[in-house]
Amino acid sequence: MKLIVSPRAARRLREIQAHIALEANLHIALGVVLRIRQSAEMLADFPEIAPEWDGGPTRALTVSGLPYRIHYRLKSEAVEIITIAHTSRKPLRFV
Numbered sequence: 721m722k723l724i725v726s727p728r729a730a731r732r733l734r735e736i737q738a739h740i741a742l743e744a745n746l747h748i749a750l751g752v753v754l755r756i757r758q759s760a761e762m763l764a765d766f767p768e769i770a771p772e773w774d775g776g777p778t779r780a781l782t783v784s785g786l787p788y789r790i791h792y793r794l795k796s797e798a799v800e801i802i803t804i805a806h807t808s809r810k811p812l813r814f815v
Contacts, residue, residue: 721763721764721765721767721797721798721799722764722797722798722799723760723761723763723764723798723799723801724795724798724799724800724801725760725801726800726801726802726803728802728803729790729801729802729803729804732803732804732805733753733756733757733804736749736752736753736756736788736804737749737750737752737753740752752786752788755783755784755785755786756783756786756788756790756804759781759783759784759790760781760790760792760801763781763790763792763799763801764799767794767799768794769781770782770790770792773791773812774811774813776813777793778791778792778793778802779791779792779793779794780792782807787806787807787808788804788805788806788807789804789805789807790804791803791804791805791812
């Protein structure tokens with residue numbers, strides 16, 4: 721399937737990178753972003769790997785070894801990445 725990254729998800733990835741670069745260093749930040757991207761890319765081949773989120777039309781994949789979730793929805797020919805959230809944040813609802 722095709723992978724579509726929403727502007728919101730792209731912005732969140734940049735924010736995550738900037739935050740970690742300030743708190744730790746750029747090398748660690750780039751490693752985290754790479755792991756998130758690899759997990760997102762896996763969804764193109766295995767779109768139903770994650771459970772539905774809050775019983776709704778979206779799904780959430782927890783990134784292995786990191787405190788982040790990739791929220792996405794399945795479309796007819798694509799997987800749309802909606803956003804990336806830290807697991808400590810209040811759960812999100814999507815329509």
